[in-house]
Amino acid sequence: MPSVHRIATAYGATAAAALARRFEGNIEERALLGVRGAYTIRVGDYLTSADTEDWCETGPVTLVLNPRTRCRWIAETMYRIDLGAARHTFASLAALLAAASPARSGDALAGLAARSNLERVAARMVLADLPLADLLTDALVPYETDEVTRLILDGHDAAAFAALSHLTVGEFREWLLTDTTSGASIAAVSPGLTPEMVAAVSKLMRNQDLIAVARKIEVVTRFRNTLGLKGRLAVRLQPNHPTDDPLGIAAAVLDGLLMGCGDAVIGINPASDSVDAACTLLHMLDQVRLAHAIPAQTCVLTHVTNTLAAIQRGAPVDLVFQSIAGSEAANRSFGIDLAMLREAHEAALSLKRGTVGQNVMYFETGQGSALSANAHHGVDQQTMEVRAYAVAREFAPLLVNTVVGFIGPEYLYDGKQIIRAGLEDHFCGKLMGLPMGCDVCYTNHAEADQDDMDILLTLLGVAGVNFVMGVPGADDVMLGYQSTSFHDALYARDTLGLRPAPEFETWLDAVGLLDDAGRIRPVDFDRAPALLALPEAIR
Amino acid sequence: MSDVPDVPSLRLRRATPARIGLGRAGSGIPTAPLLEFQLAHALARDAVQTPLDADALAATLVRAGLPPPLILATGAGDRTTYLARPDLGRRLDHASRQLLEDTPAPPCDVAVVIADGLSAPAVESHAPPLLRALQTRLANWNWARVSIVRQGRVAVGDEIGALLSADLVLVLIGERPGLSSSDSLGAYLTWAPGPARCDAERNCVSNIRPPHGLTPDQAADKLAWLMTQARRRRLTGTALKDEHTALPP
Numbered sequence: 001m002p003s004v005h006r007i008a009t010a011y012g013a014t015a016a017a018a019l020a021r022r023f024e025g026n027i028e029e030r031a032l033l034g035v036r037g038a039y040t041i042r043v044g045d046y047l048t049s050a051d052t053e054d055w056c057e058t059g060p061v062t063l064v065l066n067p068r069t070r071c072r073w074i075a076e077t078m079y080r081i082d083l084g085a086a087r088h089t090f091a092s093l094a095a096l097l098a099a100a101s102p103a104r105s106g107d108a109l110a111g112l113a114a115r116s117n118l119e120r121v122a123a124r125m126v127l128a129d130l131p132l133a134d135l136l137t138d139a140l141v142p143y144e145t146d147e148v149t150r151l152i153l154d155g156h157d158a159a160a161f162a163a164l165s166h167l168t169v170g171e172f173r174e175w176l177l178t179d180t181t182s183g184a185s186i187a188a189v190s191p192g193l194t195p196e197m198v199a200a201v202s203k204l205m206r207n208q209d210l211i212a213v214a215r216k217i218e219v220v221t222r223f224r225n226t227l228g229l230k231g232r233l234a235v236r237l238q239p240n241h242p243t244d245d246p247l248g249i250a251a252a253v254l255d256g257l258l259m260g261c262g263d264a265v266i267g268i269n270p271a272s273d274s275v276d277a278a279c280t281l282l283h284m285l286d287q288v289r290l291a292h293a294i295p296a297q298t299c300v301l302t303h304v305t306n307t308l309a310a311i312q313r314g315a316p317v318d319l320v321f322q323s324i325a326g327s328e329a330a331n332r333s334f335g336i337d338l339a340m341l342r343e344a345h346e347a348a349l350s351l352k353r354g355t356v357g358q359n360v361m362y363f364e365t366g367q368g369s370a371l372s373a374n375a376h377h378g379v380d381q382q383t384m385e386v387r388a389y390a391v392a393r394e395f396a397p398l399l400v401n402t403v404v405g406f407i408g409p410e411y412l413y414d415g416k417q418i419i420r421a422g423l424e425d426h427f428c429g430k431l432m433g434l435p436m437g438c439d440v441c442y443t444n445h446a447e448a449d450q451d452d453m454d455i456l457l458t459l460l461g462v463a464g465v466n467f468v469m470g471v472p473g474a475d476d477v478m479l480g481y482q483s484t485s486f487h488d489a490l491y492a493r494d495t496l497g498l499r500p501a502p503e504f505e506t507w508l509d510a511v512g513l514l515d516d517a518g519r520i521r522p523v524d525f526d527r528a529p530a531l532l533a534l535p536e537a538i539r
Numbered sequence: 540m541s542d543v544p545d546v547p548s549l550r551l552r553r554a555t556p557a558r559i560g561l562g563r564a565g566s567g568i569p570t571a572p573l574l575e576f577q578l579a580h581a582l583a584r585d586a587v588q589t590p591l592d593a594d595a596l597a598a599t600l601v602r603a604g605l606p607p608p609l610i611l612a613t614g615a616g617d618r619t620t621y622l623a624r625p626d627l628g629r630r631l632d633h634a635s636r637q638l639l640e641d642t643p644a645p646p647c648d649v650a651v652v653i654a655d656g657l658s659a660p661a662v663e664s665h666a667p668p669l670l671r672a673l674q675t676r677l678a679n680w681n682w683a684r685v686s687i688v689r690q691g692r693v694a695v696g697d698e699i700g701a702l703l704s705a706d707l708v709l710v711l712i713g714e715r716p717g718l719s720s721s722d723s724l725g726a727y728l729t730w731a732p733g734p735a736r737c738d739a740e741r742n743c744v745s746n747i748r749p750p751h752g753l754t755p756d757q758a759a760d761k762l763a764w765l766m767t768q769a770r771r772r773r774l775t776g777t778a779l780k781d782e783h784t785a786l787p788p
Contacts, residue, residue: 105623109623109624109625109626239557240557241555241557242556242720242746242748242751242752243746243751243752243753245554245555247550247551247554247555248554248555248556248557249555250551250554251551251552251554251555251557251559252555252557252559254551254559255557255559255560259563271745271746271752273742273743273780274780275780303777305777306780309780332737332739333737333738333739334738334739335739335776335777372625373737373738408622408715409622409623410622410623410624410625413623443715444580444583444584444586444587444657444715444716444717444718444721445584445587445622445657445715445716449580450576450580471557472555472557472558472559472561473557473558473559473561473568473572473576474558474576475557475558475576475579475717475718475719476717477555477556477557477717477718477719477720477751478746479717480714480715480716480717480720480723481715481717482580482718485558485568487561487563487566487567487568490563490566491566491567494565494566495566522562522563524560524562525548525551525552525559525560525562526548526560527548528548528551528560529547529548529551
């Protein structure tokens with residue numbers, strides 16, 4: 001599989017003949033490695049259009065080209081369907097996936113969205129009949145210029161995929177929904193799934209399908225506590241401050257702890273980009289954690305190069321944070337590559353700070369980031385998002401957070417699009433085997449409000465999301481957007497019968513914050529300093 | 540429970556503008572803070588729609604002793620287009636590009652671009668004092684004429700900086716309004732501005748928003764340090780860390 005460069009697939013006699021004509025002669029350049037389907041062709045074989053007359057009776061024909069050959073042609077057309085009097089054609093797999101996507105502003109901005117509702121359904125009909133295996137072999141982003149594609153294809157687990165290799169995308173959807181398909185059976189095939197397969201099936205799923213399947217999948221990770229267990233909902237405590245003032249941050253941490261939040265991570269987005277500031281905050285968070293023996297991890301969400309520098313200075317780093325995306329070029333726009341992430345992963349592991357596990361990475365993603373960096377390669381934003389999960393999967397993260405509505409209305413226009421994207425990201429991440437959380441959020445220039453966030457939060461709670469955000473009053477005073485609040489987390493846990501991470505729940509009880517029913521007792525903030533005193537260094 | 544002595548909760552409340560200690564109605568937020576949130580959201584959404592008064596801003600800068608700024612616009616003609624089409628907000632419209640091409644641009648150290656971004660009130664309030672504070676600190680630098688851009692995004696500075704033959708471009712732009720910060724200014728530095736630049740090649744100082752965020756003097760200290768380093772090392776971006784420590788307020 002690593003040798004695959006570009007593949008053209010033809011359906012039907014005419015298309016197969018046209019395809020063969022395009023490649024005729026080029027075989028002498030030893031470009032062809034093989035033909036999947038009924039025929040196998042060896043390197044050096046000569047291909048003529050006459051050969052295709054046999055093939056077309058046996059179904060789709062795929063030409064696999066040698067990556068060492070500088071192929072200048074582009075695979076053309078191959079997906080079409082007649083609906084009534086209209087013929088719908090899709091020039092590439094990327095075009096087909098984009099047209100099959102539920103409507104969103106980012107795909108329209110990229111010029112990739114379906115041009116009509118009819119075309120969108122036509123694309124879904126073609127996609128439903130596409131063999132899953134085709135998604136494995138047609139690289140949407142070129143193999144030789146993109147290390148994320150190489151990661152996906154080189155690391156593919158063919159043995160895990162074998163159980164699904166006979167299915168179409170539509171049949172895969174039905175398999176996922178079937179009663180006898182358990183979370184364990186999904187986990188068993190997960191290493192055999194590529195982002196493209198996962199994105200494709202999600203496009204055929206209604207919101208309730210995304211919820212029903214994700215709910216089956218349990219992805220458990222550990223550092224100082226155990227996250228992702230069924231029946232649990234963890235919260236990242238997000239105590240950001242406009243100038244990184246330690247006391248101001250500590251105040252928000254106390255407020256969150258009093259409301260039972262912080263089990264996923266106590267994580268600050270720093271206003272400053274400096275290593276000094278990151279180290280100051282890391283020490284401060286560690287002091288608070290140690291002062292009260294809180295079974296949780298802390299993090300300063302700064303660039304991976306800053307975290308590496310902080311580790312070298314001996315700062316108490318629990319987790320390495322980084323924003324990631326689905327192509328090499330998009331990651332470059334974040335100032336990272338896979339080698340840098342590997343170095344940081346190893347550096348964090350070497351500290352051995354986890355007590356119940358060693359998942360040490362915290363990734364954030366979000367649809368639209370690749371397009372925003374002009375690094376989407378003509379691929380729709382939801383598929384690019386799932387490719388970012390292939391990057392995350394490589395590093396056994398503790399937390400993966402899709403910051404769904406942060407990017408703005410040019411990518412997800414309104415509440416409806418944000419809700420859909422949040423459910424897609426959670427489902428796709430879980431299918432890829434990731435500990436998915438969601439920053440249920442929106443900005444002030446999007447057509448959305450708290451009521452939309454209530455809907456998404458509730459749906460994700462039902463879907464079994466590993467964690468959500470806890471921001472004081474839902475208002476992030478540093479990043480300037482609205483997320484979910486400590487109150488929202490209480491609502492979700494209370495309404496859906498979900499509990500904090502077990503070690504954290506035990507701690508909450510030990511410090512007197514749980515009532516007899518296991519709920520968080522209402523505590524007046526004025527009592528906070530008496531209940532959870534701040535270490536002297538911060539006061 | 541800990542025996543460590545108390546910290547008065549009032550000090551904690553004063554240490555952050557965040558919405559802490561709101562109380563509870565069951566799991567929910569009590570009615571008064573619920574409505575305060577909705578009021579702030581309404582104000583922020585309205586701030587996004589407020590147009591930049593470029594002429595008034597230009598007059599302010601002239602009164603402060605600067606040469607008359609260039610007034611430019613991007614291809615995103617109105618707010619709705621601006622919000623939906625970031626690509627248009629990154630490129631000057633035809634007339635603005637023509638104006639710059641016709642303007643003599645001897646090589647200079649830095650070009651300042653003031654763009655409305657998502658908050659015209661932020662730009663109108665904080666860009667003039669920040670610019671004054673910065674020019675005082677870097678008085679021996681060779682400054683290009685200031686540009687004011689309507690419906691602009693950060694990357695429009697790359698095109699302007701290149702046309703003005705500037706080594707460095709500084710974009711002062713209104714940040715996405717938060718509920719309690721509808722007037723926050725961001726400052727983005729890019730070495731060798733041009734079409735090939737990406738976001739990892741910029742340095743940013745954000746939350747310039749007195750009194751809760753950085754003051755113009757604090758921001759100018761950080762920017763002057765970054766600009767001096769950028770010129771010395773001939774680069775900006777993640778390779779240039781902000782090692783400058785701002786003085787305590």
